[in-house]
Amino acid sequence: MEIQMKEIHKSFGSNEVLAGVDLELKTGEIHALMGENGAGKSTLMNILTGLHKRDAGFIRIDGQERYFKNAKEAEEFGITFMHQEMNTFLNMTVLENMYLNKELTTSIGLLDNKNMKKIVQGIFDELQISLNLDAQVSTLSVGQQQMLEIAKSLMVNGQVLIMDEPTAALSETEIANLFRIIRGVRERGVTIVYISHRMEEIFALCDRITVMRDGKSVSQYSVADVDVQQIVKDMVGRNIGDFYPEKKNPIGSVKFEVENFTSTPTFKDISFSVREGEIVGFSGLMGSGRTEIMRAIFGMDSYDTGELRLNGKPILIRQPSQAIEQGIGFLTENRKDEGLIMDFSLADNMTLPSIDGFTKHGLLEKKTMDDFVELLMKRLTVKAESKEIPVRSLSGGNQQKVVLSKWVGIGPQVLILDEPTRGVDVGAKREIYLLMNELAARGVAIIMISSDLPEVLRVSDRIIVIHEGRIAGEVGRDDATQEKIMNLATGGM
Structure with a gap:
């Protein structure tokens, strides 16, 4: 799925959040969206998925202008937004979360648990995810819940997956496993928009980067053609100096x-x-x-x-x-x-x-x-x-x-x-x-x-x-x- 967002503007009252943002997504790439907190990254993605309406600009998907009424319509079209606060129901099972509002039934109207489990297990096997389908989601680690969210997006034939700070609460082992799954999803032709502040992740995982500052897109790079110092400069509008400032004070009693x-x-x-x-x-x-x-x-x-x-x-x-x-x-x-x-x-x-x-x-x-x-x-x-x-x-x-x-x-x-x-x-x-x-x-x-x-x-x-x-x-x-x-x-x- 090819997506082009051009000159997107958005204000909330007198507060202008987006002041002309361009974003281009290519099929089967991992595209980093970077910027300081408040730069407008989440707002831009909320406009793409129909949560907010743009004030100006246009969105083209595979060459055709298209705007969604809400996030459900965007998801049905194949665009899923994994927010930082995950959209899982902790008191339900893994299987119930996977099939929420899209349950399969038998010819006599009963839940077809056998077929649902077979389909979900097939997706889990493909992604090399090991989760008990009958386990309550509250018993899963944050990393396992992230895996569940990715699998849910593939259930609806997701073609674009937006991930907002997906590793914020994960251990090193869980991050490595998440990266493996993300790369596997990319191999299926899925486009991933990866929002993160962790530079080492961006350079280890992503193909291209778009940088936003103060509600505008200021630069776009291939990861191979840019370094951390340039990205930081674009994000903050200046050279940031030593990232970890020196601590000089004496230590007392x-x-x-x-x-x-x-x-x-x-x-x-x-x-x-x-x-x-x-x-x-x-x-x-x-x-x-x-x-x-x-x-x-x-x-x-x-x-x-x-x-x-x-x-x-x-x-x-x-x-x-x-x-x-x-x-x-x-x-x-x-x-x-x-x-x-x-x-x-x-x-x-x-x-x-x-x-x-x-x-x-x-x-x-x-x-x-x-x-x-x-x-x-x-x-x-x-x-x-x-x-x-x-x-x-x-x-x-x-x-x-x-x-x-x-x-x-x-x-x-x-x-x-x-x-x-x-x-x-x-x-x-x-x-x-x-x-x-x-x-x-x-x-x-x-x-x-x-x-x-x-x-x-x-x-x-x-x-x-x-x-x-x-x-x-x-x-x-x-x-x-x-x-x-x-x-x-x-x-x-």
Whole structure:
């Protein structure tokens, strides 16, 4: 399927999101669509699939102008959009998800489970996917759910598959498996639009790249003819300098300690410390227990035994409010369900943990709060029409900045960051790294969980590796390599 989108414009009220975008897709290619958060990538794909109507421009499919009324019509035509938040029904089985609203029936009107299973198993075998058709989707890993979404697109004879940040929550093994399946789908003549901020993935997987900036398409390249520096320059409109800024602050005395922390059967005997101004990276495979340890420290989950100490004094944390009172902030990996109240405004989300600081004699000091929010928006370069708009209307990267800003706002002593740059563009990533360095220079003790090994290696002062709920080892920054980290993460010495 050949697709040409030309001079596409789209505004929401007075906010111009697309200001003349050109995109050309060829049959059987993997085409990267890149740009900073808010550049308009998702809006462009939503116009292609009928979720939004364009204000100007045209779309041609195989030479004929064509516009879809909704996403269902686009899918029936062969164009499927796999959003970052997957469209699976967790309380239904794999088979039920595959045949939702298109079930096969026997001659007497009963569900033809035997034939449906045969067809789905054929697709799974072709893609080398191993899933139990009767398993509830809630029991699948995120990576397995991604595989299910791809298989669903082939069920409707998909010819164009749009994938938005498909590897954001996947382990290295799951990413490798996903890439194998994507390449296999391309061999069938399917065109893939691949939206990602991970440069290494783009250059390992894609054939061509279109770069968007500020609602416009600014360049298009064959992957073989361009380098990372040029792509970054096109995305941000300038040379970004050293992608991982140098951290120069001295590291002080021990700020936060965890001793013999246990929650059976998830993790056991976890002991570590973080110093003033130190960034300690936590690495490990998906399901190793990294996130669960931090959730328990912050009081989101329970634990059996263990002691927490802040500035040498024992503290008790059994719920998040107690952690916040102690000056501990936690940016969760699931920003939409746990980090934000999506219908609240930017301002309300940013000030929620520190709201008591804006009250005087029981009344909110609105001017002080507004100044505080505007300062944070400027410091974290949050792109938004107004601080009063619902946070759900922001791009994923700007939502992440809002979550981060609310914890910066409490003046933390300890800051736990779980996947702080997931789904964030290269420019915003560097801003987050700079902010982390700035907080460290103020003496904040920072714990960072990340599945991005280059990030862990370049940002952390020390790296603690978790394997099956235990600390497998600790590696200093100067001695750390990807091989050492992965060896520990998989149970090696």
